[in-house]
Amino acid sequence: MTLHDRDLHGATVTIEEIPPVARFSLRVRDKDRAAAGAALGVDLPDRVGDRAASGDRTLVCLGPDEWLVTAPEQARDGIVRDMAAIRDGAPHSLTDISDREITFRVAGPAALTLMTIGCPRDLRRLEPGRAVRTVFDTAQIVLWRDGPDSFRLDVWRSFAPHVRSLLEIGRKEIAAGF
């Protein structure tokens, strides 16, 4: 599959900030993963970048012992409670980072091209449904690929305006046919 940005004349891409969700960083050792998965009701995916979901809870594996847990805001307290219940038997760290990041959605036929202005990864190889920690320009991000033409970027709050302004510049370039 190739996507040729020179064929993008008139192609569009939208950038929007999307409403906050409950977001946790979960760290747990291998031996306690099953317990954590049971408590959350979602098995912890074991390949970095893989995503798993059940009910309103979504887990992404970001590192060998690191998962990102997201859920609607109203599910926050339930997640805290469920994990607190297993703390003694399955030591882990569950840290609320809901407000640490702002999330942008970048979507449209030119979304992949727009991402190449700041992300050095070969994003064509990031399959829809996966998510990875990477960088956009100088900002660390978690990049979700929700579909062939749809990305989400979790950006640390104070870096978000910088990332957003670069995305806007890139969007104008593409809209201008360049």
Next chain:
Amino acid sequence: MSRFRVQGKGRVRHDAPVGFTFDGRAYDGLRGDTVASALLANGVHLMGRSFKYHRPRGPVCAGTEEPNALVGTSRDGGAKGGRFEPNTRATAQELRQGLTVESQNRLPSLKFDVGAVNDRLYMLFSAGFYYKTFMWPRSFWDRVYEPVIRAAAGLGKAPDTVDPDRYASRYLHTDVLVVGAGPAGLTAALAAARSGAEVTLVDEHAEMGGALLSDPGVGIDGMPAWDWIAAQLDELDRLGVRRMTRTTAIGYYHQNMVGLCERLTDHLDTLPDDAPRERMWRVRAGHVVLAQGALEKPLVFDGNDRPGVMLAGAAQTYLNRYGVRVGDLAVVVTSHDSAWHAAFDLADAGTRIAAIVDTRASVRADLTEAAARRGIRVLASHTVTATWGRLRVKSVRVAPVRDGKVQGGYRIDCDCLLMCGGWTPSLHLFSHTKGTLRWDDVQQAFLPDRSVEACQIAGAGRGLWGYEAALRDGIAAGNAAAEALGRDAQDSAVLVANDRTGSGVSHKELPTDGDPNRARAFVDFQNDVTAKDIRLAVREGMRSIEHVKRYTTNGMATDQGKMSNVNGLMIASDAVGKAPPQVGLTTFRPPYTPTTFGTFAGYHRGGQFEVTRKTPIDAWAEAHGAAFEPVSLWRRAWYFPQAGEDMHAAVARECLATRRSVGIFDASTLGKIEVSGPDAVEFMNRMYTNPWTKLGIGRCRYGVLLGEDGYIRDDGVIGRLRDDLFHVTTTTGGAARVLAMMEDYLQTEWPDLDVWLTSTTEQWATVALNGPDARKVLAPLVEGQDMSAEALPHMSVAECTVAGIPARLFRLSFTGELGFEINVPARHGLRLWEALMQAGADYDICPYGTETMHVLRAEKGFIIVGQDTDGTVAPDDANLGWAIGKAKTDFVGMRSLRRPDLVAKGRKQLVGLLTEDGAVRLEEGAQIVADPDQPKPMKMLGHVTSSYSSATLGRSIAMALIEGGRDMDGQIVHVPMPDGVHKARITSTNFYDPEGERLKV
């Protein structure tokens, strides 16, 4: 119709004239022209003056390697338009409507230049001239030599307005990157694409085809060359190959990362809105095929730089690609067969060829026969010894060479002299990778040898000559790339008719019967280096080509010696008396061609120059007139001036208001790390100097973090929220560094600990309330926590809600007043701030910034890491010995604290300084001496680290690091400053409320 344009010839559009100006005069060119081809069509060869001697110069080639025809160009009408670019290569810049071109390095005009006096004085300006001439007298250097040299130096005018253009960048991943879309590049790209690989093909020119664009008479697979090119491009497009023209591969970096500069708008008549001018592509390629071709070499003889003297291949390109004859009467001088074809093409287009001068004794019969058919006089075994003509060559002196001796010469009239000294494979990008080169004795050229990257070189770039050879080599390279990527490649054949094969010999300077010391035989046109200069450098002791290069500046111009390096090497090796590979080749470095600063900067300009981190409360501060200061990447409110206030007045007011009633401060930038897990307390014990085991849940402690060397790295207040959970704060600037240091220890030294670290700096917005009325403002907003001093004592932490927002509420003080820091999820930060402002209205709550924070903490003697410490300050030096857990068996840096130099007497210690005159504020950084009358150099005791006017104390205060400072309590020291030497008394650093009574409320 311009006189030298050949109707119907070339790839330019004869029905599409394009108007432009050169030095104020209007000219017409055609769509598809370069500036150089358009001027040549109008009979203009003189396009610039040379760098050193201000000699008249015209284009010598037809590509980006051009050393002479460098001009200033602008879009919006001259140097003031904001789009002025100096040193544009006229041979590469495509013509556009309204393009303004001006010549460079001349005064007052291109045809009459006073700087040309240098040319008359050329005997003075030999190699190494700067080193020799300006040495004495020494005092002349600063006032005379350097200013004069600087005024005369440089080529072109630097733009003096801000560049209004925008520049872009993208990353690109591709299986195969092919650099150069000449015959080898086209077949390589096609072979790789046919295997199913994803291919990117780039070329620096406006259209693809390379040398074939200049050789339309060649037939490939039964098609005329240009039809064949079109067919190839069609198939490449059908196969989905990404083709990029006007795109120069400027650098080849590790692991097949290639930088491309794509010029997007310089060729357009009008600028589209929002279009970037250039784009930097950072390409990561699975395999790279370099098909950059070869560059024609000039011959080195007296007067080889006059306007009208140019490379034969360039004349062929101007004719066949642009439909321009470079003159009416040409002499060709060559040591390679290729120039014969150029001569024939020109002759067939109506230029008279006065003679073909070949340095070789015998030439292929088919060439001499073809010359005879056209009635061209052939002078074999001849040399060229001189040229004439001030602004344009008008005649050339040729002479036969017998047994190495130059016989009597004679003049031949001409209006252009076309030279060819053979071809140099273009190895620049390969050289960037540190690929090795080998010297080929037959070709007298360096060829690529071992590659350290996944890289193929195809065609003339590795010394092959002739179209069929290049085309076949391209197929082989494309297939090799495909196979290296695990794809099946198919061999395919290619048949060439009317191929222009050939060979040649290589020369140092051409033999002459004239005085070689008077010969102006140029090797490097752009830096005005002659053969004589190179021989002089060798005579003066330079043996390595690297030394010759630096002494003469040969190859050091912006063209990086594309034309001069090999000729310079041949002459140097002859002078040294060693074979060329023993003398060596200089190293090529990126970029391949001069590249704009804008392309390198990309999006990083203006508001995007660097990330500016702002807190959730920043907008409020901006709306309320805050002055800001940068702290690492953050911008922080510095102070909040009211009408008529300067910084001093604002800070004094903020300090007094806080100590009198209550002040509010945005502390959101403080680094925050959540340390969580069953081994959290053990981890804290190992990282920080302090003991943590007995710290109760709900209590805080000031923590000190050292490096392995025992010096203070960071500090901050740390709260224990659960048995297994600590909320660590760090300095604003240290947040990322501290987390990285902790992770480093955790992952490499203590992987057995069940503890995890998470940055929560941006999870929390933090508001600090300080002052005797702080509790009165805060308490009504708090739910879920008893706010009494007994329930929430100094140095404690609680989870509760504040203004209805879930919060981590710390009671601590960085001011010496009753203080709280309220952490709430960042999205609520502004709401919390506004709620506190409203609640504090009755208490005249005062927002304050970082400057007041600094003053208030200095009045209490609290340190700022990085201001009062400098990486050489141990805890005891900073009066923080108390923060070390005496019973602890280990922590990072503990062992170093027992080093002899850290326990020795006389270490610099942090003390207070009170100037004798309280109105004098010492300068931070000022040096401190015991006796201002001692002989110089004086003994420096230390320096001032913090210094402020304290409105609270009604005088200045300062802190200083002074050798043995604590033992000097009460003594007078002296601080020299620009306005005189000030006396100061050494004191404690705790200037205000030393008993800490104000905390006990």
